[in-house]
Amino acid sequence: MFMNFRRIRRCQCVQLVMTGFVLSVLMVCWVQLDHHVENRYLVNSYDFINKSFGISQQESESLSNFLYLINHHDKCNSNEVLLLLFVKSSPENLERRQAIRATWGNENYIQRELGANVRVLFALGVYSNPQQRGSVQRGLLREDQVYGDLVQQDFVDTFHNLTIKLLLQFRWRHTYCSKARFLMSADDDIFVHMPNLVHYLQGLIQQGARDLWVGHVHRGAPPIRQKDSKYHVPYEMYQWPSYPDYTAGAGYVVSRDVAAKIYQATLFLNASLYIDDVFMGICANAMGVSPQEHVYFSGEGKAPYHPCIYDKMITSHGHVADVRRLWKAAMDPQIHDISSGQGLQLVSSSK
Structure with missing residues (x-):
């Protein structure tokens, strides 16, 4: 009887210790979660970031005062522009630009088939390799003589200069295309379902949409501090726990x-x-603009290859060699029937 009592006491002690351990872990996790929520609330609600990033206009111009090497200031001089679409491209990515021109970025197709005035431009810096820069630049000049859709400034086209490329887009739009109803910024490895996008934007105009910033939203994302990461941001550059x-x-x-x-x-x-997309968030935060999530903007992800997706998708990321094939599949006239179920009914009835 005495031994059984000792065993019971021992089990109770073990349970008590385990319960205390679990509660301690939960409390630590809760504090961290609460701290994260608090930090995110502060970052998105207060203006101390704006004060930290605030500089004079003269300093601002010194960061972005680059000469245009290629420009088309009359690109928006025609009829009212529904969409000014800037594609961020690198000088060496000719094949990507060609694929876009032949598919979703073809202005003639958009005007003829969709009845929309969309202007597509490729934003570029200069080639990063100084030894090959001259030959690459001559190729860009020849390319632009044929297509007339490059906008290039005299900064080195690297990942760490993407924010300069963002400035190029918004400042070019302000100077040369301020009446465009919408501005889109996109990578050159993205697929845009242009009919779906045009239909969406036309619907927004009918609704009188304002304060619109739409895409795949990152909320409370923390800076990456690992020095070996492409996206590393040192504490000295951004000291807060979330963007x-x-x-x-x-x-x-x-x-x-x-x-x-x-x-x-x-x-x-x-x-x-x-x-650059974080800097865009800082700019928007300073002006009281909040991003809106749209499920059919895939963000960094690639949309599945499926007919039911094509009928709704707007963007899909990570397309380099398959843009032409995806465009052909997505534009197939039977896609709408398949996605609405009519195609499936036809298949069933034929069996």
């Missing part, structure tokens, strides 16, 4: 009024932060 909310830079759309606000923000915020 303001922002959309994935692979593809997002802003309305005309938001584009004007972002341009104004670039005039007094330090653009040395080289994560």
Whole structure:
């Protein structure tokens, strides 16, 4: 009887210790979660980031005062522009630009088949390799003589200069295409379902949409501190535990009024932060603009290859060699029937 009592006491002690351990772990996790939520709330609600990034207009211009090597200032001089679409491309990515011109970025197709005035431009810097820069630049000049859709400034085209490329887009739009209803920024490895995008934007105009910034939203994302990461941001550059909310830079759309606000923000915020989509979030935060999630903007992800997806998708990221094939599949006239179930009914009835 005495031995059984000791065993019971021992089991109770073990249970008590385990219960205490579990509760301690839960309390630590809760504190961390609560701290994360608090930090995210502060980052997205207060203006101390704006004050930290604030600089004079003269300093701002020194960060982005690059000469145009290739420009088309009359690109938007024609009829009212529904969408100004800037594709961020690198000088060496000719094949990607060719694929876009032949598919979703073909202005003639968009005007003829969709009845929309869309202007597509490729934003570029200069080739990063000094030894090959001259020959690559001559190739870009020949390319632009044929297509007339390159906008290039005299900065080195590298990952760490992507924020300069963002400034190029918003400042070019302010100077040469301020009446465009919408501005879209996209990577050159993205697929855009242009009919779906045009239909979506036309619907927004009917609704009188304002304060629009739409894409795949990152909320409360923390800076990456690992030095071996491509996205490493040192504490000295950004000392807070999370970024303001922002959309994935692979593809997002802003309305005309938001584009004007972002341009104004670039005039007094330090653009040395080289994560361009995060800097976009800082600019928007300074102007009181919040991003809106749209399920059919895939962000950094690639949409599944499936007919039911094609009928709704707007963007899909990570397409280099398959843009032409995907465009052909997505534009198949039978896609709408399949996605609505009619195609499946036809298949069933034929069996």
